[in-house]
Amino acid sequence: MQASAKKLHRSQTSLHTQMANQQKARRIAVLGSRAVGKSSLVIQFCENHFVESYYPTIENTFTKTIKYRGHEFSVEIMDTAGQDEFSILSSHQATNIHGYVLAYSITSKSSFDMIKIIRDKILNYTGMDNVPCIIAGNKSDLNIQRQVSEQESKELAAQWHCPSIEVSAKHNENISKYFACRGLSL
Numbered sequence: 174m175q176a177s178a179k180k181l182h183r184s185q186t187s188l189h190t191q192m193a194n195q196q197k198a199r200r201i202a203v204l205g206s207r208a209v210g211k212s213s214l215v216i217q218f219c220e221n222h223f224v225e226s227y228y229p230t231i232e233n234t235f236t237k238t239i240k241y242r243g244h245e246f247s248v249e250i251m252d253t254a255g256q257d258e259f260s261i262l263s264s265h266q267a268t269n270i271h272g273y274v275l276a277y278s279i280t281s282k283s284s285f286d287m288i289k290i291i292r293d294k295i296l297n298y299t300g301m302d303n304v305p306c307i308i309a310g311n312k313s314d315l316n317i318q319r320q321v322s323e324q325e326s327k328e329l330a331a332q333w334h335c336p337s338i339e340v341s342a343k344h345n346e347n348i349s350k351y352f353a354c355r356g357l358s359l
C-alpha cells in the first residue's frame with residue numbers, strides 16, 4: 174500500500190473507532206428539588222451504598238461502565254444541586270445530554286410539581302418540544318408518608334411520552350432498571 178493510502182486508511186480507521194466510542198458514551202443529568210435523593214440514587218448506582226446523612230450537592234459527575242446487550246457503555250452521570258423555581262439551568266446541564274432523570278420524592282408533592290417546572294426550563298433552554306427523560310419517584314420505602322400517587326406520575330409520563338418509575342435509593346430498589354432505561358436505550 175502506498176504511504177498516502179496507508180495514512181488515509183489509518184485516519185479512516187481512527188475516525189471509525191472514534192465514532193464507535195462516541196456511540197457508546199452516554200451523558201445523563203439528574204435534576205430535581207433539594208433533598209429528594211438525587212445524590213443517594215447516583216451513589217447507590219455507582220458505588221453500591223446508601224448515605225443516611227444529608228450533604229447538599231453543588232455538582233458532581235460520576236462515571237460508570239455498564240455492559241448492556243453485549244455492548245459496553247461509558248455512562249457519565251451529572252448529579253446537580255437541588256433546584257427551585259428561581260434556579261437557572263447552566264448550559265452544561267442542558268446541552269450534550271442524552272437523557273434527563275427528573276427526580277422527585279413520593280413524600281413531597283412540591284417536589285413532584287418542581288419536575289414540571291424543571292422540564293419547562295429545559296425545553297425553553299433547548300428550544301425543543303420534548304426531551305428524552307425519565308420520571309423517577311424516589312423514597313418508595315416511605316410509602317406511609319406518600320403525597321404523590323403512582324397514578325399521577327404515570328399520567329405525567331403519558332403526557333411527556335416518557336417512562337416513569339418508583340425507586341428507593343435506601344433499599345436499592347429499581348435503581349439499575351431506571352438508569353438502564355434512560356441511559357442506554359436512547
Ligand SMILES: Nc1nc2c(ncn2[C@@H]2O[C@H](COP(=O)(O)OP(=O)(O)OP(=O)(O)O)[C@@H](O)[C@H]2O)c(=O)[nH]1
Binds near residue numbers: 209230311
Ligand atoms: N428513606 C429514604 N431516604 C432517602 C432515600 N434517598 C435519599 N434519602 C435521604 O434523603 C436525604 C437527602 O438525600 P440526598 O441524596 O442528599 O438528596 P439530594 O436530592 O441529592 O439533595 P441536594 O443535593 O441538596 O439537591 C438524605 O438524608 C438521604 O439519606 C430513599 O430512597 N429513602
Ligand SMILES: [Mg+2]
Binds near residue numbers: 230
Ligand atoms: Mg445531592
